[in-house]
Amino acid sequence: MNQHKITINQNCVGCSLCINDCPAHNIKLVDGKAQIIAAECIFCGHCEAVCPKAAITISGYEYEPINQTASKRLNPDQVLAAIRFRRTIRQFKDQDIPEPVMDQIFEAGRLTHTSKNAQDVSFIVLDQKKQEIEAIAVRLLRRIKPLINCFNALARQNEIGDDFFFFKAPKVILITADDAINAHLAAQNMEFVAEANGLGVLFSGYFTMVLKMSHKIRKRLGLKHSQAVVTLVLGYPKVKYLRSPRRESLKVNIY
Numbered sequence: 001m002n003q004h005k006i007t008i009n010q011n012c013v014g015c016s017l018c019i020n021d022c023p024a025h026n027i028k029l030v031d032g033k034a035q036i037i038a039a040e041c042i043f044c045g046h047c048e049a050v051c052p053k054a055a056i057t058i059s060g061y062e063y064e065p066i067n068q069t070a071s072k073r074l075n076p077d078q079v080l081a082a083i084r085f086r087r088t089i090r091q092f093k094d095q096d097i098p099e100p101v102m103d104q105i106f107e108a109g110r111l112t113h114t115s116k117n118a119q120d121v122s123f124i125v126l127d128q129k130k131q132e133i134e135a136i137a138v139r140l141l142r143r144i145k146p147l148i149n150c151f152n153a154l155a156r157q158n159e160i161g162d163d164f165f166f167f168k169a170p171k172v173i174l175i176t177a178d179d180a181i182n183a184h185l186a187a188q189n190m191e192f193v194a195e196a197n198g199l200g201v202l203f204s205g206y207f208t209m210v211l212k213m214s215h216k217i218r219k220r221l222g223l224k225h226s227q228a229v230v231t232l233v234l235g236y237p238k239v240k241y242l243r244s245p246r247r248e249s250l251k252v253n254i255y
Helices: 017-021 046-050 076-084 099-110 130-151 180-196 205-213 215-220
Strands: 006-008 027-030 033-036 056-058 122-126 171-177 200-203 227-235
Touching (some): 017 046, 076 180, 099 171, 099 180, 130 205, 130 215, 171 180, 180 200, 180 227, 205 215
Antiparallel strands (some): 006 056, 122 171, 171 227, 200 227
16 A cells, blocks of 8 residues: 555644544644644545545545535435345356446445455456466366265255356456455445446355465466455346345344
């Protein structure tokens, strides 16, 4: 991560909004002006975002913050409908994903809030090497399948075909992070944007499992310290589901 520094200029009017909103309690009021207490900070940007006079800036970032000119809220019924009718896709069209769509999906991952503002999420795209990597994974899974069959009855019914992991989808994204929760949060946001663009998504738990076992694949992908937490398989769905899936009744405990 780049080096960052918080600067407060003369436009500060001492309103204390930044002080009250700082999760690190790292700002105080001195002679009617806001002042940073310590250089150590999580640089979450709350102070910069809340300041009515744009008096606070954080250096070291490639992109400038975007001003919010009007409050934008998602339609709750549409959000619930997207969740309600979401299905895991395993049948994909032979159609590539346009670069602008991929850019939007990555932007959703990049903008995801992370614990302690770690911003530790990164991405690996399987494109030209997708078939090569999948072939290695298939060979490994075929070798260990007899062992898996002993513990998983459903696994016994699965045939390990050449397209077992990616189902001929055009793109596969591996999401890596030091904190697994951050990777899952990014994956969820990326899924929403992907489906908003008409894509189908598969979370390939099988490939993530094999990746953790295969030193050969990790070496090919340059994975050393960060862990690959989520595998997103993306493509335009070949199938259309006409009804929502059944779910168990809501379970809520209130104390």
